[in-house]
Amino acid sequence: MEVLELRTYRDLQYVRSMETLMRSLDARLRAADGSLSAKSFQELKDRMAELLPLSSVLEQYKADTRTIVRLREEVRNLSGSLAAIQEEMGAYGYEDLQQRVMALEARLHACAQKLGCGKLTGVSNPITIRAMGSRFGSWMTDTMAPSADSRVWYMDGYYKGRRVLEFRTLGDFIKGQNFIQHLLPQPWAGTGHVVYNGSLFYNKYQSNVVVKYHFRSRSVLVQRSLPGAGYNNTFPYSWGGFSDMDFMVDESGLWAVYTTNQNAGNIVVSRLDPHTLEVVRSWDTGYPKRSAGEAFMICGVLYVTNSHLAGAKVYFAYFTNTSSYEYTDVPFHNQYSHISMLDYNPRERALYTWNNGHQVLYNVTLFHVISTAGDPC
Numbered sequence: 001m002e003v004l005e006l007r008t009y010r011d012l013q014y015v016r017s018m019e020t021l022m023r024s025l026d027a028r029l030r031a032a033d034g035s036l037s038a039k040s041f042q043e044l045k046d047r048m049a050e051l052l053p054l055s056s057v058l059e060q061y062k063a064d065t066r067t068i069v070r071l072r073e074e075v076r077n078l079s080g081s082l083a084a085i086q087e088e089m090g091a092y093g094y095e096d097l098q099q100r101v102m103a104l105e106a107r108l109h110a111c112a113q114k115l116g117c118g119k120l121t122g123v124s125n126p127i128t129i130r131a132m133g134s135r136f137g138s139w140m141t142d143t144m145a146p147s148a149d150s151r152v153w154y155m156d157g158y159y160k161g162r163r164v165l166e167f168r169t170l171g172d173f174i175k176g177q178n179f180i181q182h183l184l185p186q187p188w189a190g191t192g193h194v195v196y197n198g199s200l201f202y203n204k205y206q207s208n209v210v211v212k213y214h215f216r217s218r219s220v221l222v223q224r225s226l227p228g229a230g231y232n233n234t235f236p237y238s239w240g241g242f243s244d245m246d247f248m249v250d251e252s253g254l255w256a257v258y259t260t261n262q263n264a265g266n267i268v269v270s271r272l273d274p275h276t277l278e279v280v281r282s283w284d285t286g287y288p289k290r291s292a293g294e295a296f297m298i299c300g301v302l303y304v305t306n307s308h309l310a311g312a313k314v315y316f317a318y319f320t321n322t323s324s325y326e327y328t329d330v331p332f333h334n335q336y337s338h339i340s341m342l343d344y345n346p347r348e349r350a351l352y353t354w355n356n357g358h359q360v361l362y363n364v365t366l367f368h369v370i371s372t373a374g375d376p377c
Helices: 002-032 038-051 053-087 094-116 170-175
Strands: 119-123 127-131 137-140 152-156 159-167 179-196 199-204 209-214 219-225 246-250 253-258 266-272 279-288 295-298 301-305 313-319 324-331 339-345 350-355 358-367
Touching: 119 301, 119 313, 119 324, 127 170, 137 179, 137 339, 137 350, 152 170, 152 179, 159 170, 179 209, 179 219, 179 253, 179 339, 199 246, 246 295, 246 339, 253 295, 266 301, 279 301, 279 313, 279 324, 295 339
Parallel strands: 179 246
Antiparallel strands: 119 358, 127 358, 137 152, 152 159, 159 179, 179 199, 199 209, 209 219, 246 253, 253 266, 266 279, 295 301, 301 313, 313 324, 339 350, 350 358
């Protein structure tokens, strides 16, 4: 429900801005009184193009409504099952009860995951949050935190950095106040860091080592080499910047995107165990990493941009569930012309971007495919 609240708020803001645009278009058309210059006609055409994603947002509302109804029914069923377990406490041993409760939790979790999943169909206009720091860097929130926790982490630069700033809220980040500093024991490389369940995952400078740093204890919990992964600008994105290894989180967990010599420079996607950092499974996407501007994961799908510069678009998608790919054409406005970090936050259904010293958000539109076959909801 918290996920839906965040998504609905962002979509409502978008719908309101589109309402203003539609009123402006209506006024322009009435004022034209049948006579439009070529320039005015082109301006109206451009504004109409901005309205096209609105239909996808409205479709999203319909899909979310169906999902909410199914989730509410599942919660009702789970409540009944828990009540039945409570009545039968005396008839079951502790281990039996624990197994039944875990099974119920798994069903509810599977339903909740469906709230954020779908195929990427649109990216909104950029929302500039702040202009701070150098040309390269990264900023993020914890995708596993509850909605009341809006801490923001900020890491300026792309190599040999150790200083991480933790802001109490997004509002504090905007104002540059109420923050604490973490000094990492080992420097980072690139900008592909991610915060997941209270820990920072990053690439140790001049190595293919993944480091898991826990913020609350201010300590490294685990570190492990990513087998065969290139590092030190061997296989970066097109913009360079030691971006050989990129860590991501989506609805299904923690991922690493990188390249090995064995894969001939093509992007490799690996699912990581967040506790041990061991590789659970890997996929060779066949897409050359040096030709990619940036990449992000949504619902087990890797989306790749064709450039980090102006005119970039989401050009390629790799589906890990079917080990297949397709070429896409999802444009987005690269307002400041140099993206050095692009990451998806499944809690907020938004893309976090570092664009030429600006911290920017994009809302995304996902198309839901509602399936009932084998559906735990």
